Amino acid sequence: MTDALHAELLQLALQAAARAGDLLRDGRPADLAVAATKSSPVDVVTEMDLAAEKLITGLIADRRPDDGFLGEEGAATEGTSGVRWVIDPLDGTVNYLYGLPTWAVSIAAEQDGETVVGVVTAPMRGETFHAVRGRGAWATGAWAGERKLSCRSAAPLDQALVSTGFAYVAEVRTRQAEVAQRLIPLVRDIRRGGSAAIDLCDVAAGRLDGYYERGLNPWDFGAGDLIAREAGALTGGRPGEPVSRDLTIAATPAVFGPLQELLGDLGAWTD
DSSP states (O other), X not given: OHHHHHHHHHHHHHHHHHHHHHHHHHHSOTTGGGOOSSSOHHHHHHHHHHHXXXXXXHHHHHHOTTOEEEETTSOEEOOSSSEEEEEEEEEOHHHHHHTOSOOEEEEEEEETTEEEEEEEEEGGGTEEEEEETTSOEEEESSSSSEEXXXXXXXXXXXXXXXXEOOOSSHHHHHXXXXXXXXXXXXXXXXXXXXXXXXXXXXXXXXXXSEEEESSOOHHHHHHHHHHHHHTTOEEESSTTOOXXXXXXXXXXXHHHHHHHHHHHHTTTTOO
């Protein structure tokens, strides 16, 4: 029964993510960054964000009316089935606003509080990542067909390519930049993609050795965390804690521990 349920949840998440991705891609005005038809371009992005979440929740609720929802744009219902959907309809909002390709739709399904299905689709990259707990992580994209994901093989921290993200609040962003500045000489290099969901999937796909960020919400990491773990990466927060708003780390097994320790030494989670 569990396998059948998880297969059902996966197919529903894939369908909802694809439809929302099409809506966002096809509905984005070509001149969005300089749009003058609204009070600001941000209003247009907000409307698209809300429309995508409504599409996702509507499609899922039609099929599974007893499920709960937690969404970035306000969807919040408990449900009675034991299944809750955690949704970020547009992860990478600033990238979307500026016409950069690194944005995604992220949908996770929890069963009794544990994430069992994760889907991240990046329409402008032509890629979709998905995982079912205990079944591995997979992706479809420009390559032919579907391929199983695996994080990179062992490499020391000083040869690791690490990604991070920054908060919108100036004071917090300044502190995060200070940590990144101190980290740069100690790793191969640092990237800043602008979408937590895609960064986590890029760890899964072997494009990054590690990723860390503070201030994420459950919808930011819900699907990507499962995908990274099912690809063999380790994920967590502060030592002994799971990923959370306080800290999210995903990395290869060889990099995770040293990166977590180094971030502590650099004060990356100093309040």
